[in-house]
Amino acid sequence: MSSSSGNVLTGLLGGVILSAALGYSVAEAVPTRSDLFPLKDVKPGMKGYGLTVMSGTKPEKFDVEIISVLKGFRPNQDLILIKTPNHPRLEIAHTVAGMSGSPIYLEGKMIGAYAYGWTFGAEPIAGVTPIQNMIEDQDKPLPPLFQPRTNLGPAKSSESKRDAAPVRPLARMMPNLLEGEDPMANKAFAYNLKDHAKVLGTRAAKERGTSSTLAPAATPIMIGGMTSSALSEMEAMLAPMGLETLQAGGSSQSVASDAPTAFVDGGAIGVQLVRGDISAMGLGTVTRVEGDKLVAFGHPMMGGGASDMPTAIAQVHWILASSNRSFKIGEAVRPIGTLVNDRQASIVVDSKRTASTFPVRVKIEGVEGAVKTEWNSVCAHDPFMAPMLAAIALGNPLETTTGERGDVTWRTTTTIKVNGYGTITLKDFGANAGDPIGADVYFRSRVVRALGMLLNNPWEQVKIDGVDSTIKISFGRDVSMIRGTQVVDAEIEPGEPVKVRLDLMPYLGKLESRVIEVPIPRSFAGQEVDIDLSPGYENERPRATPESVADLVAALNNPAFPEESIVSTIRIQGESGVAFRGNVATRLPPGAADTLRVMAGSTTPETFSSVEQQAFPMKRFIVGRDRIRVKVRPDIK
Numbered sequence: 239m240s241s242s243s244g245n246v247l248t249g250l251l252g253g254v255i256l257s258a259a260l261g262y263s264v265a266e267a268v269p270t271r272s273d274l275f276p277l278k279d280v281k282p283g284m285k286g287y288g289l290t291v292m293s294g295t296k297p298e299k300f301d302v303e304i305i306s307v308l309k310g311f312r313p314n315q316d317l318i319l320i321k322t323p324n325h326p327r328l329e330i331a332h333t334v335a336g337m338s339g340s341p342i343y344l345e346g347k348m349i350g351a352y353a354y355g356w357t358f359g360a361e362p363i364a365g366v367t368p369i370q371n372m373i374e375d376q377d378k379p380l381p382p383l384f385q386p387r388t389n390l391g392p393a394k395s396s397e398s399k400r401d402a403a404p405v406r407p408l409a410r411m412m413p414n415l416l417e418g419e420d421p422m423a424n425k426a427f428a429y430n431l432k433d434h435a436k437v438l439g440t441r442a443a444k445e446r447g448t449s450s451t452l453a454p455a456a457t458p459i460m461i462g463g464m465t466s467s468a469l470s471e472m473e474a475m476l477a478p479m480g481l482e483t484l485q486a487g488g489s490s491q492s493v494a495s496d497a498p499t500a501f502v503d504g505g506a507i508g509v510q511l512v513r514g515d516i517s518a519m520g521l522g523t524v525t526r527v528e529g530d531k532l533v534a535f536g537h538p539m540m541g542g543g544a545s546d547m548p549t550a551i552a553q554v555h556w557i558l559a560s561s562n563r564s565f566k567i568g569e570a571v572r573p574i575g576t577l578v579n580d581r582q583a584s585i586v587v588d589s590k591r592t593a594s595t596f597p598v599r600v601k602i603e604g605v606e607g608a609v610k611t612e613w614n615s616v617c618a619h620d621p622f623m624a625p626m627l628a629a630i631a632l633g634n635p636l637e638t639t640t641g642e643r644g645d646v647t648w649r650t651t652t653t654i655k656v657n658g659y660g661t662i663t664l665k666d667f668g669a670n671a672g673d674p675i676g677a678d679v680y681f682r683s684r685v686v687r688a689l690g691m692l693l694n695n696p697w698e699q700v701k702i703d704g705v706d707s708t709i710k711i712s713f714g715r716d717v718s719m720i721r722g723t724q725v726v727d728a729e730i731e732p733g734e735p736v737k738v739r740l741d742l743m744p745y746l747g748k749l750e751s752r753v754i755e756v757p758i759p760r761s762f763a764g765q766e767v768d769i770d771l772s773p774g775y776e777n778e779r780p781r782a783t784p785e786s787v788a789d790l791v792a793a794l795n796n797p798a799f800p801e802e803s804i805v806s807t808i809r810i811q812g813e814s815g816v817a818f819r820g821n822v823a824t825r826l827p828p829g830a831a832d833t834l835r836v837m838a839g840s841t842t843p844e845t846f847s848s849v850e851q852q853a854f855p856m857k858r859f860i861v862g863r864d865r866i867r868v869k870v871r872p873d874i875k
Contacts, residue, residue, distance in 0.1 A: 271373070273346075273347050273348060274347055274348055274349075274369055274370070274373075275343070275344045275345060275347035275348060275349045275369075277307070277316060277318075277349070277368045277370060280304060280307055280318055280344065280349060281304065282304055282305060282306050283303070283304060284303070284304040284344055285301070285302070285303050285304075285344075286301075286302050286303075286304075286342060286343045286344040286345070286349070287299045287300065287301055287302060287342075287343055288300050288301075288302050288322070288340050288341060288342045288343070288352055288504075289340060289341050289343075289503060289504025290337050290340035290352070290504055290523050291504065291505060291506040291523070291553070291554045291566075291568075292327060292554065292557060293554055293555065293556065294553055294554065295497065295498050295505065295506065295551065295552075295553045295554075295571065297502065297503070297504030297505055300322055300325040300328060301322065301323055301324045301325060302320045302321070302322055302342055303320060303321050303323060304318065304319070304320055304344070305319035305320060305321060305363070306318075306319050307319070308365075311365075312582055312583075313582070314371075315367070315368065315371045315582065315583060316368055317354065317365045317366065317367065317368075318342075318349060318350055318365065318366035318367075318368065319363065319364075319365060319366075320342065320352075320363070320364055320365075320366055321361065321362055321363050321364075322362040322364065323362065325362075327557050327559075328362045329362060330559045330564075331362075331557050331558075331559040331560075331564035332355070332360070332361060332362045332363070332559075332564060333355025333356065333362070333363070333364055333563055333564065334557055334563075334564045334565060334566060335457065335458045335482060335563055335564065335565035335566065336457075336458050336506075336521045336522060336523070336554070336557075336565050336566030336568065337352050337364075337522075337523055337566065338351070338352065338353050338457065338522045338523060338534075338535045338536055338537060339351045339352070339353070339507070339522045339523035339524060339525045339533075339534040339535040339536050339584075340352040340504060340523040340525070341369075341503050341504055341523075341524075341525045341526060342366050348369050348503075348525075348526060349366065349368065349369060350366040350367050350368045350369045350371075350372070350525075350536065351366060351367045351369065351372060351523075351525040351533075351534075351535070351536030351584070352364050352365075352366055352523070352536060353365060353366060353367040353535065353536025353537045354366075354367070354536075354537065355563070366536070367536035367537065367583050367584070368583075369525070369526065371582075371583035371584070372525060372526070372533040372536065372583045372584040373526075373533070374583070375533060375579060375581040375582075375583050375584045375586055376528070376531055376532075376533050376579075376584070376586050378579065378581070378586075380544045380578065380579065381543070381544055429625075429687045429688075429690035429691045429694065430682070430687070430690075431475075431625050431626055431629065431681055431682075431686055431687075431690055432475070432681060432682075434622055434625075434690065434694075435474075435475035435476075435478070435622070435626070436478075438478075438479060438622060439475070439477075439478025439479050440478070457480065457481050457482070457509075457520045457521070457522060457535070457539050458481075458482050458483075458484050458520070458521050458565045458566065459472070459476060459481050459482060459483045459484065459511070459518050459519065459520050459521075460484055460486035460487070460508070460517070460518070460519045460520075460521055460567070460568060460569055461483050461484060461485055461486060461517070461518050462486055462487045462516065462517040462518075462569065463515055463516040463517055463634070464485075464516050464518075464630065464634055464677070465634055465637050465638060465676075465677050467637060467676040467677045467678060468516075468630045468633065468634045468637070468677035468678075469483060469485060471629075471630065471677060471678050471681065472518065472626075472630065475626060479540055480540075481520065481539075481540070482563075482565065483518075484565060484567065486555075486567050486568070486569060487517075487569050493571065493572050493573070497551055497553070497571035497572040498551050498571075498572065499572070500527075500551075500574070500589070501524050501527050501532050501551060501574065501575070501587070501589060502524065502527060503524060503525065503526055503527055504523060504524065505523070505524045505551065506521065506522075506523060506524075506551070506552035506553060506554050506566070506568055507521075507522055507523065507524050507532075507534050507549060507550070507551065507552055507587070508520060508521050508522075508549065508550045508551075508552040508568070508569075508570045509522075509539060509547050509548070509549055509577050509585070510547070510548045510549065510550050510570055510573065510618065511547070511617070511618050511620075511623055511627060512615050512616065512617045512618065512627045512630075512631065513548075513550075513570065513573070513615070513616050514613075514614050514615035514616050514631075515613045515614055515615055515631075515635075516613075516615050516630060516631060516634055517569075517570070518627070519550070519552070519569065519570050520539055521552055521554075521566055521568050522534055522535045522539075522585075523535070525584065527589075530588055530589050530590045531586060531587065531588055531589070532586070532587050532589065533584040533585070533586055533587075534584060534585050534587060535584055535585045536583065536584060537582075537583070537584070538580050538581060538582060538584075538585065539577070539580050539585050540580060541580055541581075541582075542580055543579060543580060543581065544578065544579055544580075545577050545578060545579060545580045545585075546576060546577075546578070546593055546594045546618075546619060546620070547576065547577040547593055547618050547620065548573060548575075548576060548577075548592075548593035548595060548618060549573075549574060549575040549576060549577050549587050549589075549593070550570035550571070550572060550573045550574060550575075551570070551571055551572040551574055552568045552569060552570050552571060553568055553569060553571045554566050554567070554568040555567045555568055555569070574589055575587045575588055575589035575590070575591060575593075576588050576591040576592065576593035577593075578591065593618065593619070594618075594619035594701065595616045595617060595618055595619055596616070596617055596619055596624070596701075596702040596703060596704050596705065597614065597615070597616050597617075597704045597705070598614070598615045598616070598617055598627075598628050598631040598632065598704075598705045598707070599612070599613070599614050599704070599705070599706045599707070600612070600613040600614075600631065600632055600635045600636075600707050600708075600709065601613075601707070601708045601709070602635060602636070602639045602709050602711065603708060603709065603710045603711065604710050604711035604712055604713075605639050605640065605711050608639050610635075610638075610639070611639070613631070613634075613635040615627075615631040617631065619693075619701070619702065620693075621690075621693040621694050624689055624693055624702065625686045625687075625689040625690040625693065626681075626686075628680075628685070628686060628689055628705055629677075629678075629680040629681050629683065629686045630677055630680075631705075632650070632652075632680045632683070632685070632686075632705075632707055632709075633676070633677035633678060633679055633680040633681075634677045635709070636648060636675055636677070636679065636680075636709055637675050637676055637677045639711070640675050640711055641675075644713060645669070645670065645713065645714050645715040645745070645746075646669070646670050646675060646711060646712070646713055646714075646715075647667075647668070647669040647670075647711070647712045647713075647714060647715060647716040647717075647859075648667065648668055648669075648675065648679075648709055648710070648711055648712075649665070649666075649667045649709070649710045649712075650665065650666040650667065650683075650685075650707055650708065650709045650710075651663065651664075651665055651707070651708050652664050652665075652666065652684075652685040652705060652706065652707040652708075653705070653706050653707075654685065654688060654689065654692075654702060654704075654705050655702065655703035655704045655705075655706075656692060656700060656701070656702060656703070656787075656791055657700070657701035657702070657703050658701075659700075659787060659788060659791045660791070662688060662791055662794045662795050663795060664684040664685050664688060664794070665684070665801060666680070666683040666684050666685060667775070667801050667802075667859065669715045669716060669717050669859060670715075685705070685707070688794050689702065689705075691790060691794070692787070692790065692791075692794075695787055695790060697786055697787055698787055700787060714745075715745040715746070716745075716858045716859060717744070717745050717858060717859045717860075717861055718742040718743060718744045718745070718747075718750070718856070718858050718859075718860055718861070719742065719743045719745075719860075719861045719862050720740065720741070720742060720771065720804075720860060720861070720862035720863065720864050721741045721742065721743045721749065721862075722740075722741040722864070723738055723739065723740055723741070723771060723864045723866050724738070724739045724741075724866070725737065725738055725739075725866055725867075725868050726738070726739060726753065727868075728868065728869060729868070729869045729870070729871055730758065730868060730869075730870055730871070731870075731871055732760045732762070732763035732870055732871065732872075732873040733758070733759075733760040733763075734758065735755040735756055735757050735758060736755070736756050736758055736767075736769070736868045737753055737754075737755055738753065738754050738755075738756055738769070738771070738806075738866060739751055739752070739753050740752045740753070740754065740771070740804065742856075742860070744858070754804070754806075754854045756769055756806045756808075756852060757850070757852060758808070758868070758870060759808070759810070759850060760873065761810075762808075762870045763870055763871070763872055763873035764870065764871070764872040764873065765869075765870055766867055766868070766869050766870075767808060767867065767868050767869075767870060768808070768809070768865055768866075768867050769806050769807070769808055769865065769866050769867070769868065770806070770807040770808075770863065770864075770865050771804055771805070771806055771807075771863060771864050771865070771866070772804070772805055772807070772863040773801075773803070773804065773805070773859065773860040773861065773862075773863070774798065774799035774800045774801055774802065774803035774804065774805050774853055774860075775798065775799075775801040775859070776805075776863075777798060777799045777805045777807070777851065778798050779796060779798060779799070780815055780817065780822050781793045781796075781817065781822065782817035782821065782822055782844065783817070783844060799851070799853045800853055800855060801859065802855065802856050802857055802858055802859055802860075803853040803854055803855050803856055803860070804853070804854045804856055804860050805851055805852065805853050805854075806851065806852045806854070807849050807850070807851050808849060808850040808851075809847060809848070809849050810847075810848040810849060810850060813848040814845050814847065814848050815845065815847070815848045815849075816844065816845050817844040817845075
């Protein structure tokens with residue numbers, strides 16, 4: 239595969255395998271390949287056959303006739319044009335998504351894989367990727383920079399990383415994936431899954447070209463066990479990458495008793511993005527099996543080169559004809575192997591390797607009579623796919639269990655187990671406004687953002703060991719609005735707290751009042767003090783830009799003030815806060831920050847406005863904000 243196309247989705251898949259760790263060499267178990275038909279001998283009018291699964295798991299033949307050979311179709315790759323006459327299903331279906339990889343033969347020898355077609359085609363015409371290009375992908379050694387995820391741990395201690403050369407801030411190393419604001423304008427903690435999807439979709443669209451060009455027979459993604467809103471979210475993010483989501487089945491975790499035990503040429507193969515109570519599987523066809531390795535699809539699935547995605551033997555239920563592009567409907571029947579290379583001419587699978595995955599477990603509490611309260615899924619360990627799949631694995635049970643038009647409040651506590659770094663505990667929450675909760679509520683959640691930051695960090699490969707979540711449901715809208723605030727005493731003595739009365743209006747309730755005492759620093763003697771009052775979930779604690787995975791894990795474990803609280807904020811004039819090498823000082827005297835800059839040399843400390851903040855528990859979510867002012871009498875001492 240050329241560098242131009244190989245870089246299209248670089249970083250999309252977590253290619254993490256050393257060639258030596260795969261347990262094979264290029265020369266191992268490779269036949270003489272005398273059964274391959276030379277491309278130079280392919281001529282118009284020649285007739286042969288192809289192999290693909292039309293129904294079940296056994297491949298069957300279909301007739302092919304050579305039309306011509308397109309020279310230089312892709313970089314260093316020609317394309318063989320064929321028609322598939324005389325087959326009753328293909329005469330109706332024309333080009334079929336899911337047939338990608340079906341081996342094509344002339345004179346009993348393989349010439350390549352059925353792989354390309356035109357959308358809205360009125361004839362059964364397809365493009366065949368030459369087998370020589372696919373074999374080149376299979377023989378290509380994986381880059382040595384990739385490492386196995388099986389036992390990843392801290393590469394170095396946090397201290398040793400800080401003593402090394404200065405590290406660029408995470409925000410500057412991943413500018414296309416980050417957005418958002420916090421008190422320090424530190425964007426390292428603002429991973430956005432949908433923005434990540436847009437970046438990858440834009441790159442993939444450039445690779446595929448316009449809809450009028452000859453394009454890969456798009457990989458159908460068979461979806462099972464998902465709600466309509468979850469399927470809609472998957473479609474919005476995967477469609478720009480050329481992956482077509484289709485409501486199907488396959489959410490069962492059992493293995494079919496009569497399922498084949500090994501891949502065969504022309505057999506159906508699935509790339510399992512997630513399996514379990516929900517499932518998503520890319521469906522295609524095996525082109526050629528050589529020992530423990532095989533090539534399939536005849537085109538990339540998502541690109542990006544070295545990969546680590548679980549695969550499975552699949553069965554086909556039906557070929558559904560469509561005037562746009564027909565497609566196979568199928569599901570996985572036996573998990574086997576790993577997609578290890580995703581290239582221009584093919585995907586390469588090692589049937590003996592076990593892919594990196596992690597479980598997502600969800601427990602629902604508080605829903606009387608719920609048919610299912612525990613949900614289990616296993617997600618592919620991919621920098622983009624994993625956060626998206628985890629969002630759906632969490633949001634899908636929530637929507638399924640609480641599909642009510644009445645008022646619902648949900649509170650989630652999630653632990654992420656990070657290999658070698660312990661656990662991260664995060665809380666997410668929400669309340670609906672009369673409409674049923676959708677599966678999309680988790681796409682901007684703290685747990686999904688944390689997974690995105692961990693898996694896309696610039697320092698080292700990270701292995702997620704598991705995600706465990708407990709979702710507590712209450713049927714009611716546990717929300718109060720700030721209707722007004724007032725200081726009890728307009729003037730206070732230096733060093734004394736100010737009493738503030740809060741008027742809170744609960745949803746469908748009566749106005750309530752509560753008095754809180756806000757500490758006022760003695761340094762405000764003789765001044766008027768402005769106090770901002772806002773919900774706890776809107777206030778992030780000042781944090782230093784992480785310089786290692788250890789820093790990131792520590793920061794994610796202490797992200798914000800309690801969600802169900804009101805936070806008072808007082809801005810300190812003449813002082814500033816500084817974050818430097820993982821440490822945060824919220825109040826420094828004038829000039830101290832300038833001194834630190836001189837001492838730090840080329841490493842610049844991050845500065846932010848100094849504030850005093852205090853959280854007051856409310857046992858409900860607060861909406862709205864306000865500002866009050868109090869006068870502090872002069873200090874006569």
